[in-house]
Amino acid sequence: MSDGLLLxxxxxxxxxxxxxxxxxxMVEVAGPAGPTRADRWRLVxxxxxxxxxxxxxxxxxxxxxxxxxxxxxxxxxxxxSWIGMWTFPAVPAATxxxxxxxxxxxxxxxxxxxxxxxMSAAARLDPALDPTVSAGRARERLTAAGWTAxxxxxxxxxxxxxxxxxxxxxxxxxxRLEVTAYYDExxxxxxxxxxxxxxxxxxxxxxxxxxxxxxxxxxxxxxxYRIGGARRxxxxxxxxxxxxxxxxxxxxxIYLYLFHFLPNHESEGWNEFVHRALAxxxxxxxxxxxxxxxxxxxxxxxxxxxxxxxxxxVAAATIIARPAHPSQEPDFPTDPQxx
Amino acid sequence: xxxxxxxxxxxxxxxxxxxxxxIQSVAxxxxxxxxxxxxTLYGALDRLADQGLITVDxxxxxxxxxxxxxxxxxxxxxxxxxxxxxxxxxxxxxxxxLRRRPGLAGGAAFLAGGAA
Numbered sequence: 464m465s466d467g468l469l470l471x472x473x474x475x476x477x478x479x480x481x482x483x484x485x486x487x488x489m490v491e492v493a494g495p496a497g498p499t500r501a502d503r504w505r506l507v508x509x510x511x512x513x514x515x516x517x518x519x520x521x522x523x524x525x526x527x528x529x530x531x532x533x534x535x536x537x538x539x540x541x542x543x544s545w546i547g548m549w550t551f552p553a554v555p556a557a558t559x560x561x562x563x564x565x566x567x568x569x570x571x572x573x574x575x576x577x578x579x580x581x582m583s584a585a586a587r588l589d590p591a592l593d594p595t596v597s598a599g600r601a602r603e604r605l606t607a608a609g610w611t612a613x614x615x616x617x618x619x620x621x622x623x624x625x626x627x628x629x630x631x632x633x634x635x636x637x638x639r640l641e642v643t644a645y646y647d648e649x650x651x652x653x654x655x656x657x658x659x660x661x662x663x664x665x666x667x668x669x670x671x672x673x674x675x676x677x678x679x680x681x682x683x684x685x686x687x688y689r690i691g692g693a694r695r696x697x698x699x700x701x702x703x704x705x706x707x708x709x710x711x712x713x714x715x716x717i718y719l720y721l722f723h724f725l726p727n728h729e730s731e732g733w734n735e736f737v738h739r740a741l742a743x744x745x746x747x748x749x750x751x752x753x754x755x756x757x758x759x760x761x762x763x764x765x766x767x768x769x770x771x772x773x774x775x776x777v778a779a780a781t782i783i784a785r786p787a788h789p790s791q792e793p794d795f796p797t798d799p800q801x802x
Numbered sequence: 803x804x805x806x807x808x809x810x811x812x813x814x815x816x817x818x819x820x821x822x823x824x825i826q827s828v829a830x831x832x833x834x835x836x837x838x839x840x841x842t843l844y845g846a847l848d849r850l851a852d853q854g855l856i857t858v859d860x861x862x863x864x865x866x867x868x869x870x871x872x873x874x875x876x877x878x879x880x881x882x883x884x885x886x887x888x889x890x891x892x893x894x895x896x897x898x899x900l901r902r903r904p905g906l907a908g909g910a911a912f913l914a915g916g917a918a
Contacts, residue, residue: 473841476848477844477845477848480844480848481844481847481848483867483868484820484821484844484868484869484870485840485841485844486867487821487822487867487868487869488820488821488822488825488840488843488844489840489841490867491821491822492822492825492839492840505839505841506839506840506841507841508841509839509840509841509842509845510841512841512842513841513842513845516845518849518852519849519853520853691852692852
């Protein structure tokens with residue numbers, strides 16, 4: 464392992480101030496035989512540990528680091544959710560599946576809705592046929608085609624609001640179909656399909672969250688040290704604090720989605736995603752509206768704007784927090800009598 | 803003040819030392835109970851310098867390698883003195899309490915054993 468690689472484990476300020484000494488001292492401690500592989504790994508681990516340390520005696524740095532930890536966890540979970548979304552299997556084409564279900568009992572409406580993770584088709588049942596009987600026949604056709612179907616259930620029609628209907632679910636290759644035949648004037652049959660959450664989704668969200676927590680703390684540790692040694696300390700601290708404050712709202716929004724939708728991934732029959740607080744949902748286009756009222760948690764554009772503004776502020780704070788004496792070597796307090 | 807910090811300041815109290823010298827001195831001062839590693843030493847030195855407790859005394863190149871000597875600053879000496887006084891008070895209080903322990907002989911024997 465080269466010296467540069469060993470020192471890469473350390474925060475930049477320690478590399479800059481003590482890089483050469485670290486290697487010299489490791490060699491001196493090891494003696495004539497030279498450093499062993501274990502000595503080198505220990506140096507790397509010590510360097511990584513240093514990255515997690517906060518400046519001593521600064522309670523605000525601890526508060527900032529805890530908040531950055533939470534923000535990082537939220538953004539990591541959202542990133543993991545976005546990646547996890549692409550592991551959902553694509554639903555099959557709507558028209559062939561709908562035709563397979565309804566057979567010759569109904570006529571398919573043109574232009575079914577087809578997305579990657581959901582599809583929806585409508586058909587009109589032959590007026591001479593009973594919806595419950597037809598639903599049962601559709602179930603038999605799908606079962607013969609390899610779908611695993613639930614029994615047909617007849618419900619509604621008693622409250623004066625909902626039509627009486629016969630419905631069943633069917634699952635195959637990560638897709639769940641809901642077939643519903645209504646006792647209404649239009650003789651409507653709905654065939655809705657959506658992708659089922661794969662086993663990979665939750666680990667990706669949790670993994671993303673873990674990486675985000677880690678990154679949040681490390682960035683806070685590095686930035687608080689940088690601000691501590693900056694010439695424009697107050698301005699950089701205020702800018703970083705403002706960036707953190709901007710990030711708190713979207714982070715809170717993501718946590719709401721996380722706690723609500725990670726254990727229960729369905730909302731009114733649709734798939735839900737943890738990252739919907741930040742991004743367009745493939746199943747909920749209404750979530751893309753700009754909502755500045757109490758519904759801010761359901762406003763991805765506002766949250767997205769806040770995340771971008773927050774990152775810009777933190778980046779600005781990093782630039783403002785240039786070291787007080789960047790060109791002097793060593794970057795370390797020296798005795799004025801010998802300086 | 804944590805024990806390694808206290809021992810580093812103690813090591814630098816008498817004379818300026820370079821990194822390896824500090825590690826050796828701390829090992830001697832603590833009867834080998836505290837063994838600093840290069841990777842932990844410089845983080846600690848960095849924080850002590852940021853707090854103004856130590857400063858760089860001089861630099862040397864030995865066999866082409868950098869050696870930087872550190873010395874205790876005036877505020878470092880004051881902090882070390884205050885901490886030593888505090889530890890001394892606590893040690894005295896502990897000894898006093900042990901002497902009051904029921905079975906005076908046992909307490910005295912314990913202190914004698916500890917001193918040995």
